[in-house]
Amino acid sequence: MSEGISQPDQPEAVAGEGKDLFSKFDDIIHTREALLASGVEDPFNLVMEKVLSPTRAVCNGRDTILLGTYNYMGMTFDPDVIEAGKQALADFGSGTTGSRVLNGTYQGHKACEEALKEFYAMDHAMVFSTGYQANLGIISTIAGKGDYIVLDIDSHASIWDGCAMGNAEVVPFKHNDIEAMEKRLRRIPEGAGKLVVLEGVYSMLGDIAPLKEMIAVAKKYGAMVLVDEAHSMGFIGPNGRGVAEEQGCLEDVDFVIGTFSKSVGTVGGFCVSNHPKFEIMRLVCRPYVFTASLPPSVVATAATSIRKLMHGGNKRAHLWENSKRLHGGLTGMGFTLGTTEPQSAIVAVIMPDLERGAAMWEALLHEGLYVNLARPPATPANMTLLRCSLCAEHSEEEVETILGMFERAGKAVGII
Numbered sequence: 001m002s003e004g005i006s007q008p009d010q011p012e013a014v015a016g017e018g019k020d021l022f023s024k025f026d027d028i029i030h031t032r033e034a035l036l037a038s039g040v041e042d043p044f045n046l047v048m049e050k051v052l053s054p055t056r057a058v059c060n061g062r063d064t065i066l067l068g069t070y071n072y073m074g075m076t077f078d079p080d081v082i083e084a085g086k087q088a089l090a091d092f093g094s095g096t097t098g099s100r101v102l103n104g105t106y107q108g109h110k111a112c113e114e115a116l117k118e119f120y121a122m123d124h125a126m127v128f129s130t131g132y133q134a135n136l137g138i139i140s141t142i143a144g145k146g147d148y149i150v151l152d153i154d155s156h157a158s159i160w161d162g163c164a165m166g167n168a169e170v171v172p173f174k175h176n177d178i179e180a181m182e183k184r185l186r187r188i189p190e191g192a193g194k195l196v197v198l199e200g201v202y203s204m205l206g207d208i209a210p211l212k213e214m215i216a217v218a219k220k221y222g223a224m225v226l227v228d229e230a231h232s233m234g235f236i237g238p239n240g241r242g243v244a245e246e247q248g249c250l251e252d253v254d255f256v257i258g259t260f261s262k263s264v265g266t267v268g269g270f271c272v273s274n275h276p277k278f279e280i281m282r283l284v285c286r287p288y289v290f291t292a293s294l295p296p297s298v299v300a301t302a303a304t305s306i307r308k309l310m311h312g313g314n315k316r317a318h319l320w321e322n323s324k325r326l327h328g329g330l331t332g333m334g335f336t337l338g339t340t341e342p343q344s345a346i347v348a349v350i351m352p353d354l355e356r357g358a359a360m361w362e363a364l365l366h367e368g369l370y371v372n373l374a375r376p377p378a379t380p381a382n383m384t385l386l387r388c389s390l391c392a393e394h395s396e397e398e399v400e401t402i403l404g405m406f407e408r409a410g411k412a413v414g415i416i
Contacts, residue, residue, distance in 0.1 A: 038358075046365075066370050067371050067390070071265060071391050072234060072319065072389065073263040073391070073392050075263065075265030075308070076266075078265070078304075080308065084300040084303070088301075089295075092106055094297070098293065100127075105293065108303065109293060111300075117272065119239075119306050119307075119310055120256060122272040123273070126278075126281055127293075127302075128287065128288060128291070129291050131158065131257070131258065133291060134158075134259070137288050138281070139162030140162045140286070141166065141286070142166075144166045144168055145167045148192055148193065150194065150197070151163065151172055151196070152173065152199065152209070153172045156203065157378075171188070175202070181196070196215075197228070198211060198214055199227065200232040200233075200242045201229075201346065203230070204338070206339055206343055215227075224255070225255070227255070227256055233264075234309045242258075256271065256273070257270070265301070316392070322399050325399045326342075326347050328342075329403040330347065333416055346387060349371075350385060351384040356384075356415060359413045360386060360409055371386045
């Protein structure tokens, strides 16, 4: 405060009367308390005591089919993947205890990036400690003050957080609306830096973006394009490179973001690019520079998994069959789904409200099935969803069993 400027009298602060900084969460606290008071099991505190395979675990003491893990290609128990992790743990220890730009780059990190470059047939690859950090780091670094980010309103939290951290002007548009996106781009001042951020598969409803048309519009207005393929990498496209590959526009994408925690079956994130200046990101991207690098065992499992996914055509075909079977079966029973046709490995079942959604989630758990309960504000249009994430290791018989569980639970709760 500047000296010499008089200030109005302020009431003297009383010790212990400061604002409770947790008061902003009161609505969520009350919603949670009311939900648990109804007697339902806590949907957000499930414990897996033992994981038996990519598709089964002991959850809250029950033998359970897993239908909510994002383990799309079932790589978590692949023998080659596990062996690579064990060997790296023995050879290099449990962690790097350092950043990639200091002591945290081991040969395994470079091998993992080489695997990604080969997988995507791109010039550059950069591995982050999580998928969240990949979006946070890349978006906040390439689009800053004075630049504009045009993004889908349903974008993942990590994308929104990357926008906020970079302090760019954020211009959202209606979900998957090409015309709305073009209107936003048209209004941006001539000569301004522009980044369009899209996702291949949107994780809440499992729907895909019309990337080919959207990217063409973005390029028409001189924007760079970033596509998050977290929920499509490994599965969608002839080589598993995602929706952009499937729609024939991957060469027009400037940055592809992905994660290791879905199809790759471990943890970590990445960005691949053909931009000739991309390597400078290693020195200017704060979430990369100031974070400890992934443990050697993790990058070893990731690299092994990525290389195996290059030859995962049979798995991809089986996963598509699983998605079609589950989607068709649930539709036939009368459930309302997030998409009219199966578009990805995610099948979202729309619930009437949170209370009945939680009751349905619990009824399925008692049947021996785990799915994800998703609720507002994370979901679009304030929907409550049961998100089913299929795996290439689910057998045809398991999918039929799952359908039977949904039918019994749905009738018991009164949803169908």
